[in-house]
Amino acid sequence: MPQLAILTLPNKKLRQKSKEIEKKEIPKLGPLILNMTETMTAADGVGLAAPQIGQNIRLIVINKEVAGTKDGLALINSKIIKHSWRHIKDSEGCLSIPDVVKEIARYKKITVKALDKMGRPLNFSASDLLARVIQHEIDHLDGILIVDK
Numbered sequence: 001m002p003q004l005a006i007l008t009l010p011n012k013k014l015r016q017k018s019k020e021i022e023k024k025e026i027p028k029l030g031p032l033i034l035n036m037t038e039t040m041t042a043a044d045g046v047g048l049a050a051p052q053i054g055q056n057i058r059l060i061v062i063n064k065e066v067a068g069t070k071d072g073l074a075l076i077n078s079k080i081i082k083h084s085w086r087h088i089k090d091s092e093g094c095l096s097i098p099d100v101v102k103e104i105a106r107y108k109k110i111t112v113k114a115l116d117k118m119g120r121p122l123n124f125s126a127s128d129l130l131a132r133v134i135q136h137e138i139d140h141l142d143g144i145l146i147v148d149k
């Protein structure tokens with residue numbers, strides 16, 4: 001499958017608030033999810049958000065090693081519904097901002113509500129690297145980038 005172009009700053013799509021995905025749209029997302037996953041893997045990324053490939057919809061994909069699943073993880077309309085008081089600082093990069101690495105404080109642990117690629121509800125806790133990647137990717141859906149932090 002052809003890979004997608006990853007947008008970089010100052011592309012305006014990276015700065016828009018992305019739209020919730022309607023339930024009836026979810027069955028059509030399969031090819032996009034596959035394509036985003038391949039694009040992320042080819043770019044050596046640990047996560048990718050739809051606005052980074054020019055679609056302002058609330059879809060993110062997470063690398064399989066970080067997610068601890070066979071095919072990675074696709075999250076639709078994900079929301080952080082609970083988080084730890086504790087933050088952890090670590091260095092972070094972003095495929096949309098080449099050559100920038102920044103120390104960012106993120107919640108150590110989060111509880112996430114989302115839909116999976118079949119439209120089924122998910123509710124799970126994540127900590128450390130997985131929590132960091134999800135927080136980074138959800139920021140993308142709100143037009144927030146590591147250079148803002």
Ligand code: CO
Nearest residue numbers: 093094095096
């Ligand atoms: Co990023």
